[in-house]
Amino acid sequence: MxxxxxxxxxxxxxxxxxxxxxxxxxxxxxxLGVELNIIAVCEVDGSLVNExxxxxxxxxxxxxxxxSDWDSIKAPVVIEKHKxxxxxELTPGNVKDGEPGLGHIKKALSNGIxxxxxxxxxxxxxxxxxxxxxxxxxxxLKFEATVGGAIPIINLYQNTLKINEIRSIYGILNxxxxxxLSKMDxxxxxxxDAVKEAQELGLAESDPGYDIxxxxxxxxxxILANSLMNRKVSFRDIKVKGIRDVTPEAIELARKxxxxxxxxxxxxxxxxxxxLVPKGDPLDVSGSLNAVMLDTDIAxxxxxxxxxxxxxxxxxxxxxxxxxxxx
Amino acid sequence: xxxxxxIDMQLALKDVPGSLLRxxxxxxxxxxxxxxxxxxxxxxxxxxxxxxxxxxxxxxxxLIRKEMExxxxxxxxxxxxxxxYYSKKILSFILVGHVIDTDVRDTIDxxxxxxxxxxxxxxxPSPEQKSSVMMSVEVDNGKLERLNSTVEKVCKEKDLLxxxxxx
Numbered sequence: 001m002x003x004x005x006x007x008x009x010x011x012x013x014x015x016x017x018x019x020x021x022x023x024x025x026x027x028x029x030x031x032l033g034v035e036l037n038i039i040a041v042c043e044v045d046g047s048l049v050n051e052x053x054x055x056x057x058x059x060x061x062x063x064x065x066x067x068s069d070w071d072s073i074k075a076p077v078v079i080e081k082h083k084x085x086x087x088x089e090l091t092p093g094n095v096k097d098g099e100p101g102l103g104h105i106k107k108a109l110s111n112g113i114x115x116x117x118x119x120x121x122x123x124x125x126x127x128x129x130x131x132x133x134x135x136x137x138x139x140x141l142k143f144e145a146t147v148g149g150a151i152p153i154i155n156l157y158q159n160t161l162k163i164n165e166i167r168s169i170y171g172i173l174n175x176x177x178x179x180x181l182s183k184m185d186x187x188x189x190x191x192x193d194a195v196k197e198a199q200e201l202g203l204a205e206s207d208p209g210y211d212i213x214x215x216x217x218x219x220x221x222x223i224l225a226n227s228l229m230n231r232k233v234s235f236r237d238i239k240v241k242g243i244r245d246v247t248p249e250a251i252e253l254a255r256k257x258x259x260x261x262x263x264x265x266x267x268x269x270x271x272x273x274x275x276l277v278p279k280g281d282p283l284d285v286s287g288s289l290n291a292v293m294l295d296t297d298i299a300x301x302x303x304x305x306x307x308x309x310x311x312x313x314x315x316x317x318x319x320x321x322x323x324x325x326x327x
Numbered sequence: 328x329x330x331x332x333x334i335d336m337q338l339a340l341k342d343v344p345g346s347l348l349r350x351x352x353x354x355x356x357x358x359x360x361x362x363x364x365x366x367x368x369x370x371x372x373x374x375x376x377x378x379x380x381x382x383x384x385x386x387x388x389x390l391i392r393k394e395m396e397x398x399x400x401x402x403x404x405x406x407x408x409x410x411x412y413y414s415k416k417i418l419s420f421i422l423v424g425h426v427i428d429t430d431v432r433d434t435i436d437x438x439x440x441x442x443x444x445x446x447x448x449x450x451x452p453s454p455e456q457k458s459s460v461m462m463s464v465e466v467d468n469g470k471l472e473r474l475n476s477t478v479e480k481v482c483k484e485k486d487l488l489x490x491x492x493x494x
Contacts, residue, residue, distance in 0.1 A: 170493055245488040249450040250423045250459040254490070257372050257419065257448070257461055261490060276419060276492040283493070 001033050004326045005051075007040040007084040009075045009104050010091035011064060014118050014145075015041070017311025018088065018318050019056045025319065034326055039084055042075035049078060075100075079107050086114050086325055088318065093121035095219060095235060102126060109133045109141060116321040118145035118314055124219040124235035127226040142321035143227075147220045148173060148290045150313035151306040155320065157228050157294070164296035166229055169267035173220040175288035175308040176204045176211035177243050177263040181274075182286040184251050185260060191246060203288055213242035214263060214272040221265040221272055228294075229267060241273040260284050331360065331381035334388060337404040338395075339373040339417060340366075341446075347376065353394035354380050357387045373401070388412075399445050401465055416471060417445070419463045419494075420478065424487035426460045427451060434481055435462075441474045442466030 008015050022029075022036060029036060038056060041048045043064055048054050050069045064070060079087060087108040091101045101119035108115045110133060117123070123130065123143050134141040144154050148171070157166070172178050176198055183194040195212065198204035210216050218238040225231040243263050254261050259276040262283065266272070277283050282303035285291045290308030295301055307313040340346045347366070354361060359380040366376040382388055388407070395402055405412045426434070427449070435444050446463035466474045475491075482489040 241488070245423055245457075246490070247423055247457055247459055249452060249457075250421050250488075250490060253421055253448060253450050253459050253461045259419075259492070261421075264493060266493075274488070274490045276421065276490055276494075278492075278494065281493075 001035055002326050003035040003037060004085040004322070005037050005039045005082075006086045006088060006322070007042065007075075007078055007082065008038060008088045008090060009042045009078075010089065010119075011041050011043055011059070012090070012092065013311045014314055014318075015088075015090045016060060017313075018090065018315045019060055021312055021315035021319055023056055023060075032323075034323065036322065036326070040078045040082060042078055045074075046070060046072040047075065047078050049073070049082065051082070075104055076107050079104070079111060079113065083111060084113060086116060086322060088322070089115055089117040089119050089122075090318075091119055093119050093219070095121045095124065095215060098122040098125045105130060105141070106133060109137050109139060112137050112139055114140040114142070114325045116142045116145075116318055116325065118143075118318060120146040120216075120219045120223060121235075123226075124222040127223065127234070128232050131226075140325050142325060143223065144321050145314045145317035147223055148292060148304075148306065149175075149308040149310060150316045151290055151292060151304050151308065152317065152320065153224070153292045153294075153304060154227055155324070156304065161294070161296065161299060161302070164294075164298045166294055166296050167268070168295045169224055169228060169265075169292065170283060171217075171220070171224070171265045171267065171292040172262050172283060172285060172290055173265045173292070173308065174211050174214075174217045174263060175290055176208065177214070177217070178285070178290070179203050179288040180212060181243060181246065181251070181261055181263065184246070184248055185255060186286070188248060188252065190248050191244065212244055212263075214240040215242075217263060217265045217272045221267050221270065224265070224267045224292075225270060231270070233270060237270055239271045239273075243274050246274050255279075331383055332385075332388070333362075333408055334359075334380050334382060334412075335404075335406040335409075336378045336380070336402060338376045338378065339401040339403055340376055342368070342372060342374050346374075349398060350376065350395070350400050351378065353391045353398070354378065354382075357390045357394070358383055359387065359391065396443070401445055401463070415465050415467055417463050417465050418442070418471070418474060419461065419492045421490040422460045422462070422482065422487045423490065424457050424482075424485065426458045426485075426487060428454075429485035429487070431460070434485070437477060437481055438462070438464055438474070441470050441477050 102122040180194040222235040264275040448461040451458040
């Protein structure tokens with residue numbers, strides 16, 4: 001039986017989704033001969049810590065603070081003191097400086113602990129530094145969940161397509177903006193109305209700027225450029241134009257000429273902008289779906305489509321990274 | 328006996344009555360012998376047509392090309408005896424903003440210095456509101472980058488949103 005002691009840092013939507021998926025797949029993991037023992041769940045103001053294992057069912061039900069294992073110690077202390085085998089860094093992203101996730105990841109790696117993360121900002125800002133730190137300490141840093149939610153784009157390339165040289169990558173990497181553009185196309189409505197609809201469905205934040213201004217897509221473009229195209233770039237190197245100025249008339253005109261307008265991350269050119277995609281093209285996916293198209297020298301075009309967000313969907317990528325580290 | 332050259336020509340025609348005949352006329356009027364005409368109608372507004380014909384010489388082919396250019400017929404590819412003779416790309420993009428008020432004639436002229444604007448479609452809700460203009464530009468493959476930078480420069484100067492194609 002292989003086992004790993006895991007500390008989850010950040011118990012919001014993604015953290016809870018991971019805990020749920022772990023509960024759901026308990027039997028399968030046992031059959032696989034893997035025991036994943038959650039020894040700590042860290043939040044902003046303290047942590048649940050139990051070396052024998054946290055009761056996830058209980059943690060999912062109530063407030064963490066009210067539980068008997070609650071302690072006021074913060075994540076960095078938990079990492080140093082308890083030295084888990086794997087740190088799951090699932091705090092929200094912050095593209096200004098990558099914190100607090102960046103500090104957590106550095107702390108874990110420099111303590112010889114492998115990291116699995118869904119936090120895009122630290123990788124989009126400091127990819128090379130973090131990968132070198134992982135290599136120097138002989139541990140792994142896995143980040144499949146940072147791009148495309150459940151879509152296994154990074155592992156697909158690194159595990160099975162590595163012999164191919166990638167010539168270009170185009171991606172619809174933000175479900176919210178794709179939902180908004182699809183609604184504008186299907187219902188001939190303006191951007192504001194489509195955003196409102198997305199907000200009502202819980203697909204957009206009250207301030208939708210991070211999604212519709214292309215920031216989220218740019219962060220993912222930076223990660224893909226580093227991890228799949230070996231480019232040493234930061235999020236700040238990406239040229240970004242969002243969808244705020246796309247009018248219903250432009251969408252109508254595109255439709256008339258056989259195109260959809262999509263917010264595309266053009267990884268090869270380090271650019272995010274609204275682009276014309278031919279109707280019926282593999283990238284012409286609607287709703288909140290994500291899609292990534294790789295153009296490679298040997299395998300040629302490969303397109304992968306799936307759900308780019310959602311707690312339980314993202315947990316699929318996180319679990320797959322954890323299992324790869326456990327071996 | 329005169330040995331004729333086999334030419335394969337790919338055209339993108341407007342899906343309107345008479346456009347195929349208009350496209351084939353220059354071939355027959357310059358002594359071309361049409362062998363086959365294949366067309367595929369996709370979801371786009373234009374119909375892709377592949378014409379195979381035989382002609383006596385290079386000069387006839389150049390005359391056919393010039394006549395087609397004059398008629399604003401989009402020629403996307405030509406092969407002579409199976410070898411690519413000349414290759415052009417058609418770039419489509421949408422401009423959003425005050426495209427008309429920022430001197431659309433100047434925009435077209437500057438694009439025409441690099442390629443040829445072969446199709447324009449305008450939606451203008453009202454003079455105060457932003458307009459959307461779809462353009463198709465025929466350009467030699469070697470001038471693609473120059474065309475892109477020209478369009479980007481014009482858009483920056485005139486504060487227009489450029490929505491280019493991923494094709």
